Amino acid sequence: MAGKVFFSVSMSLDGFVAPESHAVAVRAMRSADDPDVERWMAQWMELQQWVFPTRFFRENLKLGEGGEEGLDNDIARETFERTGASVMGKRMFDLGELAWPEEAPFHTPVFVVTHTERDPWERPGGTTFHFVNDGIEHAVKRAREAAGDRDVRIAGGGATILEHLNAGLVDEFSITLSPVFFGAGTRLFEGVDASRIALEPVRSEPSPRVTHLTYAVHPR
């Protein structure tokens, strides 16, 4: 049986999944040394602070032995293990191309929705990025085929997730709510088609650092 289509993101308490300015983010990944970049990186680190100490994160990025066990670690690992393929927006890919290690942390096929034509980019460790130029439905179809019985993750960023949600392509999503305000940036649900989406709470679990929320998505 085919798996679910889901997304799982970290969100600031005021609803943002990325700090202000994509241009600054690109500079941040290139290690530019300026105050805007420092602010962007500080906000990003606060948003994602729950995952860095986990055993799973350290293992997956080959950062060394050890790491924290517990709910945050379990959720990070479950999210990875259920994912048989991912769909990704081009801006997230552009940042990742600058930031990921040579062995990109997906270890599955990744379908990048984009207007840019490019040959597949195979990385060591099982990640191959495929560039899909004919829309999100086609990307999800290819990801489902590649994922087999496992689930398809809409990896991000905000624009691409919203596009899939509004198109009725998402079955379930998880938000890791971080105790930080951004004030500006990429707001995840800006432009959501509230008239056609109903949510059913599935799971709500606090850890010492964040709150993990999961919802099933139904047509309204």
Ligand SMILES: NC(=O)c1ccc[n+]([C@@H]2O[C@H](COP(=O)([O-])OP(=O)(O)OC[C@H]3O[C@@H](n4cnc5c(N)ncnc54)[C@H](OP(=O)(O)O)[C@@H]3O)[C@@H](O)[C@H]2O)c1
């Ligand atoms: N908080 C989290 O957990 C989390 C997770 C993932 C990502 N992020 C953040 O999200 C940010 C990126 O998100 P974003 O909203 O700016 O951009 P995005 O969703 O990553 O990418 C949007 C771009 O993807 C391409 N695209 C999307 N749909 C398309 C379609 N149907 N056909 C063709 N091309 C399509 C377009 O690029 P082209 O026209 O150039 O091809 C579009 O400009 C990053 O800062 C990243 O760090 C956060």
